[in-house]
Structure formats: structure tokens, C-alpha cells
Amino acid sequence: AESALTVGDGSFNPNLPDDGTGYPGSNQGVISSSVWITSDDKISLRSDKDISGAELGRMGAGTPLTILEKVKGGSYLNGYDAWYRVRVNLNGRDQDGYVAGYYVDVLDGPGKYDTGISKDNALYKPHLNELLTPDYYWTSYKPYVEQAAAKYDWLQPSVIAGIGSRESAWGRILSPPGPGGTGDGGHGRGIMQIDDRFHQSFINSGQWSNPQANINYGIDEVLSKSYDYLDRNTSLTGTDLLRGAIASYNAGLGNIMDALEQGLDVDYYTTGQDYSWDVLNRAGWFQLNGFA
Secondary structure (H helix, E strand, O other): OOOOEEEOOOOOOOOOOEOOOOOEOOOEEEEOHHHHHOOOOEEEEEOOOOOOOOEEEEEEOOOEEEEEEEEEEEEEOOOEEEEEEEEEEEOOEEEEEEEEHHHEEEOOOOOOOOOOOOOOOOOOHHHHHHHHOOOOOOOOOHHHHHHHHOOOOOOOHHHHHHHHHHHHOOOOOOEOOOOOOEEHHHOEEOOOOEEOOOOHHHHHHOHHHOHHHHHHHHHHHHHHHHHHHHHHHOOOOHHHHHHHHHHHHHHOHHHHHHHHHOOOOOOOOOHHHOHHHHHHHHHHHHHHOOOO
16 A cells, blocks of 8 residues: 555645536546545545455545446445446556545536445335335325425435435334334434434424424424524535535534534534535435435
């Protein structure tokens, strides 16, 4: 690894060709800022689609990539298994190799979330099935998700699907499973895991076990209010603003503001230091499976 070439200084200002739509073509991408979670803020270019593949180089945030294909490979992080075969300029010459899909942003326009999860990933399929045809509720949650997202021009159903997946696997990992279950030591209530320590009025109303009310509360009273606050009080825009709101859903607005003031990534104080990136990866996976 000591002889591996390194490219990218961590600045996120790629200069990529435009296909006439205002966005680079979908065969163009960059190493995303999610690499901050690694030990040296870089990710490996490997000889094979697995973390055991030989390291060909190290790439920092903003490194431009030509994407040759997306493939299913070895598992990494949270059960992710999607890899990109890419071409990148290392030390003045083009080098082909593989990079974990989680760390790549494909630049194909707003509202499209790339994912490190293959479409048929067996770990995440039960989340999708529980959302669409629940084992632990009498009707699909999808209409509730779509109605909640429709109130906001910055929010898509796939993002809500990603939050529900991360929080509770759409109720599958709660005790007991389903919309009336709890998690997080009993503090997280329902599918969207509304915390009883901070939302006592809603919890005391008893509505938390109603999945539609639970989803609406999580979006209207937690995610949306965080988004509006960050929009008014920070310079975050676009996906960065959405990431900030998603991170706040997990760690609270105070922690996200502290992270920004310290020049840290919005995920710095979130669980696993990856909450918003993980949710958007899951959102991208739900998009592969038919969600807007």
C-alpha cells in the first residue's frame, strides 16, 4: 500500500464535461465527500470488485472518474455490494480499477441518488417488501410515504423510504415488529423511531403507533423543521442542505450546527458517522426499485 499512487486533495470542485443538459453525463462521476470517514480521507482504487483486491491508488474527494460499468461485488460497510469499474488519471496516466459504490457520486442531475447497494441485494429486499406489502400491518405504507413527500418540493418518497429503512427496516427490527414496536432501548417509537425523550406530546397522544401519523410527524415536525432551520441559518444548499436535515433527524440540530461551526461533515455526530450518506444511498436503492 505504501507504493500506491494518490490523487485528489480533498477539495470538491471537479471540472467535468457537460452533455448539454446542464449536468455531466451519467458516465461521469467523482469521489464524494463521504471519504472523510476513512482514516486518511481517501478511498482505494482496487484491482477487483472486493476489499481484498490489490490497491492501485488512493483517491480523495472531488477526484473525477469515468464510469465504465456498475457491478455487484464483495460486501462492505452496511451490507453494500455495488462497485464501479472506473478510469481515473493517476500520476499522469489512465488507470482502470474498481471503487466501492458508496464513495462515488454519479453526476446525472438533481433528485438522483447513487447507491452502493445492488438492486437485488438480499439484505435490503425485506425492507422494500415490508414497505410495500407489510407482514406486520394490514396495508401498504407506500401511499403514506408519497403523501408525506408531496408537501415539500425538496423531498422525494425515496428519501423517506431510506430513513424508514435505516431507522427500523420499516418496522422489521422493532420489538415487537411492526408500527407499534420500539427500538433504541425503548425510546424510539414506531417506524420512524420518534424519540420519547424529545417528543413527549406526540408520544403521549398514542398516535405514534399509527404508521401514517408516525411518518407525518417524522417528516413534518422533525425533518422539515430541521431543513427550514438550516436553510435560514447556514449556507448549505442542494444535497448538502438535505444531508444536513437528514443528519439532524438522527443527531439533533444542535450537533449539526456544532459540526458546521467546527468545519466538520454534517455526519460527524451521527450514529456511525454516516447517517445522511447511508440514508441517501438507501434512497438511491429504493429508486432502483421503483420509487421516485
